[in-house]
Amino acid sequence: MSISSKIVDDVVAAGIEFVTTVPCKQLAGVIDEVEARPEIYHIPSNKEDEGMGLCAGAFMGGKKPMIIMQNTAIGVTINTLVTLTQFYRMPLPMLISYRGELREPVACQVEMAVHTKALLDQLLIPTYHFHKEADADELPEILNYTFMCNKPVAILTDASFWGGYGDQ
Amino acid sequence: MIRSEILKEIAPILRHQLVVCNIGIPSQELHAIDDQPSNFYMLGTMGLASSIGLGLALAQPKPVVVIDGDGSILTNMGTLPTIANNVAKNYILMIIDNGSYGSTGDQPTYTGKKTSLAKVAEACGCERVVECQDVDTGAVLQEALDSGEMTIMVVKCDSGNAKMPVITIDPVVIRDRFMKAVQA
Numbered sequence: 001m002s003i004s005s006k007i008v009d010d011v012v013a014a015g016i017e018f019v020t021t022v023p024c025k026q027l028a029g030v031i032d033e034v035e036a037r038p039e040i041y042h043i044p045s046n047k048e049d050e051g052m053g054l055c056a057g058a059f060m061g062g063k064k065p066m067i068i069m070q071n072t073a074i075g076v077t078i079n080t081l082v083t084l085t086q087f088y089r090m091p092l093p094m095l096i097s098y099r100g101e102l103r104e105p106v107a108c109q110v111e112m113a114v115h116t117k118a119l120l121d122q123l124l125i126p127t128y129h130f131h132k133e134a135d136a137d138e139l140p141e142i143l144n145y146t147f148m149c150n151k152p153v154a155i156l157t158d159a160s161f162w163g164g165y166g167d168q
Numbered sequence: 169m170i171r172s173e174i175l176k177e178i179a180p181i182l183r184h185q186l187v188v189c190n191i192g193i194p195s196q197e198l199h200a201i202d203d204q205p206s207n208f209y210m211l212g213t214m215g216l217a218s219s220i221g222l223g224l225a226l227a228q229p230k231p232v233v234v235i236d237g238d239g240s241i242l243t244n245m246g247t248l249p250t251i252a253n254n255v256a257k258n259y260i261l262m263i264i265d266n267g268s269y270g271s272t273g274d275q276p277t278y279t280g281k282k283t284s285l286a287k288v289a290e291a292c293g294c295e296r297v298v299e300c301q302d303v304d305t306g307a308v309l310q311e312a313l314d315s316g317e318m319t320i321m322v323v324k325c326d327s328g329n330a331k332m333p334v335i336t337i338d339p340v341v342i343r344d345r346f347m348k349a350v351q352a
Contacts, residue, residue, distance in 0.1 A: 018223070018226070018227060041226060043226070043250065043254050044250075045246070045250060046246030046247075046249060046250060047244075047246050049213075049215070049216065049244075050215075050216065050219045050244055050246055050247055050250065051219075052216070052219075053213070053215075053216030053217075053218075053219025053220045053223065053244075054219045054220070054222060054223035054226075054250075055223060056216075056219075056220050056223060057188070057219065057220040057221055057222060057223025057224035057225070057226075057227065058223035058224065058226065058227040059223075059227075060208070060220075060223075060224055060227075060343065060346060060347050060350060061223065061224040061225075061226070061227025061228040061350060062227055062228055062347075062350065062351065063227040063228075065223070079212070079213060080213050080216065082212075083211070083212030083213045084210075084212065084213040084216065084220075087211065087212060087339045088339045088340060088342070088343040089339075089340050089343070090343070
């Protein structure tokens, strides 16, 4: 089974039925899986803060939401994370491609990578980092934890985890 | 008419619906005119009322009325293609278009100049788009609710704000009572 299928199996098993995505090359496989699953309503967003708004509404409508995006989105969404997701205490698992780490070919991605964990730390967002494939074994527990504590939770997934940039 | 006069007039329609209300003075006005547990007041996060409302409409069957503004739609213009391509028949986006950023001191927006949000919505693929004048808001809103079709309303009105108190309800209380209204 591919790692993308395994991740989306865990997402479905956690009862997540509403997933919004903003694409990243590293996430292409997992986005295809999300689109293919009949259990999930997949709604692509044009920008990540828009996606967080959609997730907030879906949560209040009784669905467990999730957002899939790139780490550059942390720069786009700080206000939304703080004044919507955290202020109203809403759960939001964020599966994030951690661009700009080892095996990254695009120098500009490193500029955001060096800020990613510091920003998440500053925002008091629980953060998990998947570097090796076995790290994903914790995903079911991370999803349970997110909906237990009603917080945004970050799952950073780097190029080594995905088997190298562009190999999907 | 200014926004608060429209809200006063349509309050009897709104009180029976799930309402997601835009940040700042619009929420303060609605809260002062007719506070209901079925109102979700945005206390921050400019631009996302339409997105929150769409997520809500897609997640459950009750009608959802979003009270948005021209400035907020301009801030999150990407919302219109998402709305058009994810049709929720229980979704009404009511854009109060007064051609100004009301909460920040009535600075003009581009919709008071060359930009037509109704045409943008149509170009994005929204199928039922109704532009109307302030005095017709109640009738057009009721018609939208009765139609059972996703509707984008662009309500042209005057710029101006009523003086209302800031909302001091805790956001978690707003969210909790709103979710109970959704489930009721």
